[in-house]
Amino acid sequence: MKIDPHLFSAKFPDQCRLDLCRSRCCRFGVWVDIEEQKTILANQELFVPYLRPEARDPETWFGKTEKDPDCPSGIAVETQEVAGACSFYNPHHGCVLQKGAAEAGRHEWAIKPRFCIMFPLVVSGGELTVDEDMKSLWCMKEKNRTRPILDAVRKEVEFLFEEEEVRRLNAEEEPLPAVKARAIR
Ligand code: SF4
Secondary structure: OEEOHHHHOOEEOOOOOHHHHOOHHHOOOOEEEHHHHHHHHHOHHHHHHHOOHHHOOHHHOEEEEEEOOOOOOOEEEEEOEEOOEEOOEEOOOEEHHHHHHHHOOOOOOOOOOHHHHHOOEEEEOOEEEEOOOOOOOHHHOHHHOOEEHHHHOHHHHHHHOOHHHHHHHHHHHOOOHHHHHHHHO
């Protein structure tokens, strides 16, 4: 996997503020790997109690399937938008996939899609980069982005990536990230 030098200078808020962002990133659903879809379906007893009533029918959960070389399996499936939000979003609980796993004593991200854990990092064209397209989100507005992004998402990176990739990211990050990034560009 290639690493975009922008990662070493980009910023993110110091902490998530759900009271300000209102989880707008969950408004449209997300693309998940087809293997993640299987994991979600196999663990539905964990999260069904937390779904909104209008999203209880499993037929509403997933939509189109497409080839995607950035997915480990090569195939992505969309989670559908139901009544203005991802089928797995509940304003009282946030992501029900996370809520259900945590309540059952599993890791909070055990069945949550990789793309959602990773945001605002994204793998695009085989390169790990920052999703700078969603500028209208609270966390992506310049004035709120005060903390080096790799520091802000360290826990997520360590959960998602192989040791070797985490080492590469940490090694690049240390010496004056902004200067280093300019040098690489
Ligand atoms: S799967 Fe969960 S985190 Fe991802 S968009 Fe849907 S509600 Fe949000």
